[in-house]
Amino acid sequence: MSFHHHKLPNGLQIIGETSPSARSVALGFFVRTGSRDETADVSGVTHFLEHMVFKGTPRRSALEVNLDFDRIGANYNAFTSEENTVFYAAILPEYLPQAVDILADILRPSLRAEDFDMEKNVIIEEIGMYDDQPMMSAFDRAKRVYFAKHSLGNSILGTKESITALKRDQMQAYFERRYVAPNVTVVAAGDFEWKNLTALVTGRCGKWNSGPVGRKGVRASDGSGAFEVVTRDAVAQEHVILMSPGPPAHSLLRYAAGTLGMIVGDDAGSRLYWALVDPGLADSADMSFHDYEGTGSFYTSFSCQPDNAAKNLVIVHRVLKAVQLDGVSEEELQQAKSKILSRIVRASERPMGRMQAIGMDWIYLGKYRTADEELKAYDAVSVKTIRRLLEKYPLDRLTTLALGPLKKLRRVGGNGRG
Amino acid sequence: MSFHHHKLPNGLQIIGETSPSARSVALGFFVRTGSRDETADVSGVTHFLEHMVFKGTPRRSALEVNLDFDRIGANYNAFTSEENTVFYAAILPEYLPQAVDILADILRPSLRAEDFDMEKNVIIEEIGMYDDQPMMSAFDRAKRVYFAKHSLGNSILGTKESITALKRDQMQAYFERRYVAPNVTVVAAGDFEWKNLTALVTGRCGKWNSGPVGRKGVRASDGSGAFEVVTRDAVAQEHVILMSPGPPAHSLLRYAAGTLGMIVGDDAGSRLYWALVDPGLADSADMSFHDYEGTGSFYTSFSCQPDNAAKNLVIVHRVLKAVQLDGVSEEELQQAKSKILSRIVRASERPMGRMQAIGMDWIYLGKYRTADEELKAYDAVSVKTIRRLLEKYPLDRLTTLALGPLKKLRRVGGNGRG
Numbered sequence: 001m002s003f004h005h006h007k008l009p010n011g012l013q014i015i016g017e018t019s020p021s022a023r024s025v026a027l028g029f030f031v032r033t034g035s036r037d038e039t040a041d042v043s044g045v046t047h048f049l050e051h052m053v054f055k056g057t058p059r060r061s062a063l064e065v066n067l068d069f070d071r072i073g074a075n076y077n078a079f080t081s082e083e084n085t086v087f088y089a090a091i092l093p094e095y096l097p098q099a100v101d102i103l104a105d106i107l108r109p110s111l112r113a114e115d116f117d118m119e120k121n122v123i124i125e126e127i128g129m130y131d132d133q134p135m136m137s138a139f140d141r142a143k144r145v146y147f148a149k150h151s152l153g154n155s156i157l158g159t160k161e162s163i164t165a166l167k168r169d170q171m172q173a174y175f176e177r178r179y180v181a182p183n184v185t186v187v188a189a190g191d192f193e194w195k196n197l198t199a200l201v202t203g204r205c206g207k208w209n210s211g212p213v214g215r216k217g218v219r220a221s222d223g224s225g226a227f228e229v230v231t232r233d234a235v236a237q238e239h240v241i242l243m244s245p246g247p248p249a250h251s252l253l254r255y256a257a258g259t260l261g262m263i264v265g266d267d268a269g270s271r272l273y274w275a276l277v278d279p280g281l282a283d284s285a286d287m288s289f290h291d292y293e294g295t296g297s298f299y300t301s302f303s304c305q306p307d308n309a310a311k312n313l314v315i316v317h318r319v320l321k322a323v324q325l326d327g328v329s330e331e332e333l334q335q336a337k338s339k340i341l342s343r344i345v346r347a348s349e350r351p352m353g354r355m356q357a358i359g360m361d362w363i364y365l366g367k368y369r370t371a372d373e374e375l376k377a378y379d380a381v382s383v384k385t386i387r388r389l390l391e392k393y394p395l396d397r398l399t400t401l402a403l404g405p406l407k408k409l410r411r412v413g414g415n416g417r418g
Numbered sequence: 419m420s421f422h423h424h425k426l427p428n429g430l431q432i433i434g435e436t437s438p439s440a441r442s443v444a445l446g447f448f449v450r451t452g453s454r455d456e457t458a459d460v461s462g463v464t465h466f467l468e469h470m471v472f473k474g475t476p477r478r479s480a481l482e483v484n485l486d487f488d489r490i491g492a493n494y495n496a497f498t499s500e501e502n503t504v505f506y507a508a509i510l511p512e513y514l515p516q517a518v519d520i521l522a523d524i525l526r527p528s529l530r531a532e533d534f535d536m537e538k539n540v541i542i543e544e545i546g547m548y549d550d551q552p553m554m555s556a557f558d559r560a561k562r563v564y565f566a567k568h569s570l571g572n573s574i575l576g577t578k579e580s581i582t583a584l585k586r587d588q589m590q591a592y593f594e595r596r597y598v599a600p601n602v603t604v605v606a607a608g609d610f611e612w613k614n615l616t617a618l619v620t621g622r623c624g625k626w627n628s629g630p631v632g633r634k635g636v637r638a639s640d641g642s643g644a645f646e647v648v649t650r651d652a653v654a655q656e657h658v659i660l661m662s663p664g665p666p667a668h669s670l671l672r673y674a675a676g677t678l679g680m681i682v683g684d685d686a687g688s689r690l691y692w693a694l695v696d697p698g699l700a701d702s703a704d705m706s707f708h709d710y711e712g713t714g715s716f717y718t719s720f721s722c723q724p725d726n727a728a729k730n731l732v733i734v735h736r737v738l739k740a741v742q743l744d745g746v747s748e749e750e751l752q753q754a755k756s757k758i759l760s761r762i763v764r765a766s767e768r769p770m771g772r773m774q775a776i777g778m779d780w781i782y783l784g785k786y787r788t789a790d791e792e793l794k795a796y797d798a799v800s801v802k803t804i805r806r807l808l809e810k811y812p813l814d815r816l817t818t819l820a821l822g823p824l825k826k827l828r829r830v831g832g833n834g835r836g
Binding site: 021022023024062063066067069070071072073074075076077090091092118119120121122123124125126128129131132133134135233234235236237268269273274277278279280281282283284303304305334335337338339340341342343345346348349350351352 | 485
């Protein structure tokens with residue numbers, strides 16, 4: 001393994017971790033822009049733009065983008081989150097030049113009016129699809145309720161109304177502001193030559209516009225403390241989400257937060273698993289920690305038959321309260337560490353796993369970390385660190401959202417605000 | 419890479435592919451039994467039994483099973499299909515002895531009456547959960563309609579009624595008949611010592627009961643040709659599935675069938691993608707090939723806003739008809755091969771990927787194949803092979819199932835039966 005970093009004069013960064021035992025290479029273009037960087041009048045534009053990137057450039061039609069990726073057998077895709085838009089491809093090593101060429105080209109899209117109008121239908125279909133994925137709808141709504149006016153509450157997909165109203169020129173303006181070179185990091189991991197990569201990226205991206213980059217509204221959020229029930233007759237199970245505050249991405253407490261999430265809500269062997277899933281009270285129960293720039297949040301969720309929802313909510317409160325009062329045991333901590341160790345090692349066997357890990361570390365922490373360094377950071381978490389985390393970010397400071405057939409759900413406890 | 423095989427006197431088989439560059443090992447216990455091996459009075463017993471395997475043995479309570487896996491940081495799980503029940507764990511190499519010990523122990527479960535009664539709730543919750551995943555419900559129903567009285571139409575989960583009625587002794591009898599040693603293959607891939615593995619498995623499984631194994635009703639199916647619309651008001655999008663016959667698992671035509679599925683219905687760049695997803699007419703469109711013992715089937719599916727369903731169904735028929743009449747082009751074939759090559763190489767980087775591949779090859783073909791041999795088999799597919807496939811398994815011999823808000827859907831064409 002060896003790591004390299006290079007910055008072009010226009011501000012674009014390139015990082016790479018070469019691994020000779022890999023048989024493939026993963027390549028990603030990370031654009032530091034997401035739904036939190038949107039204003040209300042362009043809600044959903046980041047995700048819509050992610051789609052438009054695949055619709056062609058002056059050099060390629062949408063069909064050609066697709067064909068060119070297929071010719072090299074690329075496994076390619078993209079995702080949009082609250083803070084990042086990432087375009088990536090996994091390929092065999094001999095196709096690195098083509099992969100850089102295609103990804104760099106499509107990151108300067110034409111945004112043709114006819115493609116824009118057509119793609120609106122695709123986005124609206126995708127929004128419709130979420131109506132059949134109630135847990136996704138519930139998460140989207142829970143974030144809105146929890147973050148209230150904080151920009152992290154912005155919907156990633158937007159609404160049918162906001163997408164319908166969006167104009168091509170608004171997207172063009174957003175693109176020109178957010179896709180400037182200093183806001184882009186090119187990340188590679190696996191079997192490739194570093195010199196080769198920098199030459200290719202310099203050739204394709206060296207002339208991209210520079211410009212000021214930034215992000216407004218970076219601040220902590222404790223959540224609104226609201227309790228909301230959204231009735232959807234067309235949903236079978238009740239989906240309940242409880243959110244509480246956690247440390248931001250740059251905090252050292254994030255390792256403790258990830259570990260705590262695993263102890264309380266991993267999909268097997270966690271406190272919530274034993275309390276809800278094992279006895280058949282819920283079909284799923286989960287707690288996970290998500291960190292963002294400036295703040296973080298624990299997402300605790302379960303879904304179950306509507307009749308069980310009230311009882312289950314009481315049980316979840318009991319589980320969270322016990323953790324808040326008594327912390328976690330040494331044995332639980334050791335088990336969680338074993339799981340995390342195993343996951344990190346297994347993810348590191350895949351170029352795609354390393355590419356995502358080093359990309360996110362670079363963007364959020366501004367530094368490179370080996371898989372071993374990541375392991376060490378988790379290994380340093382102690383029962384005391386978790387205690388400190390709980391003091392700073394109490395688990396009972398809850399905002400609650402239920403979505404499903406229920407008209408009402410009995411509120412449990414307060415919201416930790418005294 | 420090197421491959422090894424060993425059969426114990428009681429008929430249990432052990433196979434393994436060692437790979438020194440791996441950093442972990444994947445271990446699986448493949449039991450050759452699935453929903454097709456069930457009679458109607460025990461519908462869902464295979465999947466229910468898969469759950470019960472984790473509920474403890476004379477040596478371990480359910481809690482201890484879970485804790486023991488967690489202590490070694492195992493990523494462990496199981497799945498039940500029409501033909502196989504597979505229990506697996508990915509671990510760091512030093513934990514191989516513990517992983518064999520736990521998996522071998524739980525494969526002889528106590529099936530305690532109180533656990534059985536409790537776990538019924540879990541299964542019923544899981545069945546309820548599928549009501550919120552309409553595409554899964556649609557697939558389950560489509561298989562039933564297509565296969566009609568063929569045992570591959572059996573539901574994997576069973577129904578609330580069949581699970582409620584199931585008795586512990588029926589499960590015990592099923593277990594004793596199907597979990598005998600000759601019906602089990604232990605599979606390992608990654609960084610491990612072959613001698614070490616065989617010694618461990620022999621020690622743990624050498625005394626397992628032997629017994630006759632078999633499978634009834636292994637025969638080809640052309641599908642019923644039915645056209646059924648299931649109205650579900652509680653579903654937003656319309657989910658449509660078209661099934662047609664394909665080659666069985668042991669047929670050399672399976673490689674051509676997998677390739678054809680990719681050309682017609684891969685999630686990007688396929689004919690269905692361009693016809694339905696790219697223009698925003700459907701939120702997803704897909705064709706994939708599944709092979710079974712004795713028969714195989716193409717699953718073509720799409721989901722969309724209900725108003726678009728009739729129009730989309732006509733388009734799908736047009737796409738399938740064009741393929742049936744004119745076959746595929748050399749360029750399409752080459753693109754599909756590039757994708758398949760890339761996928762196989764990337765899957766081979768992970769012990770879990772190799773473990774599943776060599777396990778399934780061994781069970782269905784009775785032989786070991788390297789990743790390179792798999793590549794060669796796909797590389798040998800020509801435009802002519804696909805033509806031969808289409809002649810033997812015409813794409814217009816369709817059985818159709820729609821599930822969603824629609825009350826009616828206009829039938830398109832015939833069902834290829836003249």
